[in-house]
Amino acid sequence: MDGAKNDLLLRVEGLHKRFGGQVVLAGIDLEVRRGNLFTVLGPSGAGKSVFLKCLAGIEPPDAGRITFDGRPLGAEEPAARAEFRRRCSFLFQSNALFDSLTALENVALPLEQTTDLPEREIRARSLEALRQLEIENHGDRYPGQLSGGTQKRLALARAIVTRPELVFFDEPTAGLDPRRRNAVFAMIAQYQRQFGFTALVVTHDVVEALIASDRVALLDQGRICFEGTPEEFSTSAHPVVCDFRDSAAALGSCLAAIRRGEHLQSVDS
Amino acid sequence: MVRVLGRQTLSVISGLGDYALFTGRSFGSAVKSRRLGRRIVRAVYEQGTLCLPVILIVGTFTGLVLGLQGYYVLNRFGSQGLLGALVSLSLVREMAPVLAALMLVGQAGSALAAELGIQRNSEQIVALETMGVSSHAYLVAPRLIAALLVFPVQTALFVAVGLWGGSLSGSLLLGVESGVYWSSVEQAVGSRDVRECFLKAATFGLLTMSICAFYGFNAHRCRGASGARAVSASTTRAVVLSSILVLAADYVITSFLV
Numbered sequence: 001m002d003g004a005k006n007d008l009l010l011r012v013e014g015l016h017k018r019f020g021g022q023v024v025l026a027g028i029d030l031e032v033r034r035g036n037l038f039t040v041l042g043p044s045g046a047g048k049s050v051f052l053k054c055l056a057g058i059e060p061p062d063a064g065r066i067t068f069d070g071r072p073l074g075a076e077e078p079a080a081r082a083e084f085r086r087r088c089s090f091l092f093q094s095n096a097l098f099d100s101l102t103a104l105e106n107v108a109l110p111l112e113q114t115t116d117l118p119e120r121e122i123r124a125r126s127l128e129a130l131r132q133l134e135i136e137n138h139g140d141r142y143p144g145q146l147s148g149g150t151q152k153r154l155a156l157a158r159a160i161v162t163r164p165e166l167v168f169f170d171e172p173t174a175g176l177d178p179r180r181r182n183a184v185f186a187m188i189a190q191y192q193r194q195f196g197f198t199a200l201v202v203t204h205d206v207v208e209a210l211i212a213s214d215r216v217a218l219l220d221q222g223r224i225c226f227e228g229t230p231e232e233f234s235t236s237a238h239p240v241v242c243d244f245r246d247s248a249a250a251l252g253s254c255l256a257a258i259r260r261g262e263h264l265q266s267v268d269s
Numbered sequence: 270m271v272r273v274l275g276r277q278t279l280s281v282i283s284g285l286g287d288y289a290l291f292t293g294r295s296f297g298s299a300v301k302s303r304r305l306g307r308r309i310v311r312a313v314y315e316q317g318t319l320c321l322p323v324i325l326i327v328g329t330f331t332g333l334v335l336g337l338q339g340y341y342v343l344n345r346f347g348s349q350g351l352l353g354a355l356v357s358l359s360l361v362r363e364m365a366p367v368l369a370a371l372m373l374v375g376q377a378g379s380a381l382a383a384e385l386g387i388q389r390n391s392e393q394i395v396a397l398e399t400m401g402v403s404s405h406a407y408l409v410a411p412r413l414i415a416a417l418l419v420f421p422v423q424t425a426l427f428v429a430v431g432l433w434g435g436s437l438s439g440s441l442l443l444g445v446e447s448g449v450y451w452s453s454v455e456q457a458v459g460s461r462d463v464r465e466c467f468l469k470a471a472t473f474g475l476l477t478m479s480i481c482a483f484y485g486f487n488a489h490r491c492r493g494a495s496g497a498r499a500v501s502a503s504t505t506r507a508v509v510l511s512s513i514l515v516l517a518a519d520y521v522i523t524s525f526l527v
Contacts, residue, residue, distance in 0.1 A: 056399055085401035096396035098388075113303055113402040162400075 008070075009034040009166060009198050010055070015064030017047070017054055024050045026222030028064070032215075034165075037192050037199045039209040042219035043244065048202035049093070051219065052170050055200070056090050057081060068166075086114065089159035093171040095151050097143040097158070104130065104139035107158045114162065129161040130154075133191075148176070152184060160195055167192075169201040173208065181205055185212045206245060210234060218244060291405070291486065292479045295413055298406035305411060312415030316377040316478075320423065323372050328427040331368060332434020335359055339435070340443045349445050353453030356435035357428075361458055361466045365427040367519050370473035373423060374511045378481035381412055382507040385485025386500035394486070409482045413475060420474030421467045428466070465526050472518055477511040484510075 010032040017025040024047040032038045042048045053059040055066060057073070066073045068087075071080045097106050108126040111117055117125070130136040133153040135146075143151055152172065159167055169188060173181040185208040192199045202219075203209055209216055210230040218226040218233070218241055226233065226241045233241060299305060339355040385408060388394050397404045432454060439445040484507035491499035491506075 058395055058399060082401065085399065088399075090396070090399040092392050092396060094392050096392040098393055099391075100384075110400040110402065113397075113407060114400065116303070 007033045007035075009068065010200070011065075011067040012055065013065040013067075015051070015054060015066070016062045017050055017059065018062055023222055025054065025061070025064075028219070028222070028224055030217060030224055030227065032166075032198060032200055034198055035196060036214040037189060037201065037212060039201045039203060039213040039216045040219055040224075041204060041206060041209055041216055041244065042202070043204060046219045047222055048204075048219055049170050052090075052168050052200070052202050056088065056168050057085065058090075086162070087164055088166045088168065089162065089164040090168045091155050091159045091170065091172060093174050095143070095155040097151060097155055099143050102140055102142055103135065103146065103154050103157075106143065106154060107161050110158065110162050125161060129157040132160075132194075133157040149180060149183065153187065156187065156191065160191065160197065163195070164197055166198045166200065169199060169203075171203055172201065173203060173205050181208055185209070188212065206247075220244075287487075288480070288483050291409075291483050292413070295405040295409040295479070295482070298403040299410035299414065302403065302406035302410060305406070305414075308407070308411035309414050312411045313419055315380070316373060316412075316415050316419040317422065320373055320376045320419075321426070323376055324369055324423050324427050325430050327368060327372050328365070328430035329434040331364055331427075332356060332360070332431035332436075333438045334434075335364070335431070336435035336438030336443070340439050340445065349439075349443075350449050351453055352435070352439045352445050353432075353450040353455075354457030356439070357432055357454040357458050358462065360428050360431040360435075361462045363519070363523075365424050365431060366466055366469035366473060367515060369424045369427040369470065370420065370477060370515045371512055373420065373474070374477045374481070374508055374515070378477050378511055379504055379508050381478065382481040382485035382488075382504040383500060385409075385482060386488035386503050389486065389488045390496060390500060404486075409479075409486065412478055412482055416474035416478035417471050421470040424466060424470035465522075468526075469519060469522055472522060473515050476514055476518055480511045480514065481507040483507075 008031055010030075012028055012030040015025050015028040016023075028051060030040075040048055040051065050059060054061040054064075068080070068084045071077070071083070073081050073084050098109065101109065104123075104126055107129050108122050111122045111125060115122075127136060127139065130139055133156060135150055135153050135157065138146055138150060138154070143154065146154065172188060173184045176184060185205075188199060188201065189212040201209070201213070210233060213230055215228065216226075216230055216233050217224050218238075220240045226236055226238050228236070233245065236242070236245075335356045336352065339352050339359075340349060343349050343351055343355065385394075388408070394404045394408070397407055436447065436450050440447040440450050484503040485500075488499045488503040489495075491503050494502045
């Protein structure tokens, strides 16, 4: 029991966030254990990215409590927040690479700006990160000269070069074709195990998430309506989980109905 | 009507507060910033070397025109010998700091606002913050420090080529003795004029680059526009406001120093 408690890396309690009159997060409770690949699923517009940004400190939550490795992260805890930032990384949906810096400079940036390591050490560690992600031949290129997949790897190299304990992945497979989606999830799972960091991924790609994750949660209407293992998710009878999980089958039924000439009331129904 | 006026006034006051905090935070964060020198050198290159051609060209033509206009005005009173004094005082006291600042706003300021706006749009600024890097220290502070160094140097170069342009039109084309021209320059310009010139240049540099950085950095808050249009609108507002404030600040500084 104590071991399980010590394994807890991130705890979220009653997280609320609203934009104007629109409630985006309506009291989220979640626990992420060290070394897990934890995926938060949810339809587009469910508030997944906002949730991740609240955790990473990009968006301030309206209410709720976030605890990282036993220390609360609040506005009144700047030292804890600084420590949290030092031990975490964030991989953006858009990669957020600096287009005026080369790939090597992009990877070296967090080390240059947050550590007092000598230049030679920074270069060695940056090259090592590029090598680990198998993009060492692209060190002198600018992000704009790289393919989408290579940019994603470069963003991951920048995220892991500081040897973080927790990496946030915001929709890492958005807009990619199925083969690339598989490749990105395989990459996340491979490096998560290789480097031993804890990964918190938000995505709406159910199939890949269920294969790669240790645990999954489903975010719907600002709340976590399911949390468990991928196997539990696959067999859950929760109506929202069934609806989300079986959306492909539902599409098949819709198409079959259209082929039969039946009039559909609405896409949702 | 009163409500709209009140809202506008509050908005202006709030904007001024945001701007003051932004500038203060940028300078404050520079103290703790790592490897700041390298980024200052890069900013000096952007504002200095890259803007040099436009400063030299505009400075030369300003001097040429001043020499030409000055000669015909002074000729009416038989005072062509004072051409050097007219050109030099016009340049040092007013034209060089103002025109150099306007040229630098047009080239370096607009580039800065657009670059920061794009970096805001593509989440590069947020990415810095998630890495624990102060975006003010990394992106803004080097530009402001560089402006304090570059604007006075560019203004001095503007004066130098302007005086040469004045001598070209006055002496070479219109027949004023070269020795008379340069002697008049030497007698007219005092150390107080030079101090005023540098004070204006440094003030304009800080004012314009901080405004351009502020608008670019906050492009996502641009009212009535988003995305690429927000970057374009922010850049335009930054350049227009900077240009107006250069002229307004020039009047204020001159009224205190004269």
